[in-house]
Amino acid sequence: MAGPGKSKTKGEGKRLERQAPVLTVRQWRLWLDWLLSTSGARIYFVIFLTGALGLRCSEALALKREDLIVDGPIPKVRVTGETTGARKSPGDVYIRKQHLKILKNHLAKGIVSERPIKHKHGKGKKKTILKKESFHVPKDGFIFTSRKGSKAGHLHYQAVYQHVVRQAPMFFNHLESTGEKVSPEIKRIRPHSGRATLITELMGEGMTSAMSMKYARHSAGSFKVHLRYGQLTLDDVKKACDRLSDAGKKAKWATWTTKDLLTAQKQIQKELARRTTS
Numbered sequence: 582m583a584g585p586g587k588s589k590t591k592g593e594g595k596r597l598e599r600q601a602p603v604l605t606v607r608q609w610r611l612w613l614d615w616l617l618s619t620s621g622a623r624i625y626f627v628i629f630l631t632g633a634l635g636l637r638c639s640e641a642l643a644l645k646r647e648d649l650i651v652d653g654p655i656p657k658v659r660v661t662g663e664t665t666g667a668r669k670s671p672g673d674v675y676i677r678k679q680h681l682k683i684l685k686n687h688l689a690k691g692i693v694s695e696r697p698i699k700h701k702h703g704k705g706k707k708k709t710i711l712k713k714e715s716f717h718v719p720k721d722g723f724i725f726t727s728r729k730g731s732k733a734g735h736l737h738y739q740a741v742y743q744h745v746v747r748q749a750p751m752f753f754n755h756l757e758s759t760g761e762k763v764s765p766e767i768k769r770i771r772p773h774s775g776r777a778t779l780i781t782e783l784m785g786e787g788m789t790s791a792m793s794m795k796y797a798r799h800s801a802g803s804f805k806v807h808l809r810y811g812q813l814t815l816d817d818v819k820k821a822c823d824r825l826s827d828a829g830k831k832a833k834w835a836t837w838t839t840k841d842l843l844t845a846q847k848q849i850q851k852e853l854a855r856r857t858t859s
Contacts, residue, residue: 600810601773602766603781608756612770615752620744622692622716627725627741629687631775633680634658635783635797638742638772639666642735644724651688656681660798666738670798691717738772745772780810801853 604612609632617625630641636658643664650657655675662671676684694716697709704710718724725736749770756763776797783793790807799807837845 601771601777602769603777604774606782609778612752616748617694618696619748621696621714622694623725624741624744626692626716628775631772632779634674635776635779637776639738642725642738643667646719646721646724651685672798688718691715741772745770777810
């Protein structure tokens with residue numbers, strides 16, 4: 582941070598403005614596997630929630646067991662905004678089908694990991710042994726509880742951040758060694774990459790901006806901020822366009838009368854005006 586009377590250098594400003602790197606869906610799965618085997622089950626689960634639900638890392642850390650509503654008519658996670666660091670945009674987040682089964686399994690059976698740690702009786706040059714660990718979500722209260730004696734009720738953001746920053750370059754090297762096509766940006770994965778990846782995925786699948794903003798809990802006035810998340814490529818545009826042209830059924834509104842279309846337009850304008858002023 583620049584001291585009193587000092588301005589930030591040009592380089593510092595650029596670093597602050599850079600977005601957290603976005604991964605492909607395949608790379609995200611590999612990243613989760615990597616964290617499970619290197620940082621343990623608890624860190625893995627925090628990052629899993631950021632990518633599955635588009636949560637900010639601080640929001641994931643502030644979740645309580647009662648905030649995970651997996652058996653209701655609409656499976657969802659509640660971001661209550663009651664805890665410092667998770668007050669930016671409280672609201673409910675839908676749990677998509679592809680993640681609901683995984684989440685239910687984690688809640689019922691816990692998460693088991695095996696990771697290498699240094700030990701005086703370890704094997705090889707690095708003197709490591711495989712340590713088996715398990716993480717079980719508490720039946721109530723904070724999911725990611727803090728250490729005994731800590732003033733905070735839940736795990737601190739910096740604990741997760743340090744794991745992610747330390748593992749990102751090693752993950753990049755791992756991907757390269759396996760022949761995976763990967764950008765050097767992967768070296769600087771951050772806890773926010775899960776949210777950025779999720780929003781980009783939704784946009785790439787053709788979800789409208791209004792819907793993806795609702796999912797991400799971005800306010801109507803944050804449209805430009807929201808669009809910066811969508812780090813889409815020309816290939817993404819091609820796939821989205823091809824899906825539209827290949828659609829067998831016409832959109833419902835294609836058969837509407839002019840009167841119906843004008844009525845719908847007025848309703849949309851009214852809703853947008855309400856969101857802007859609220």
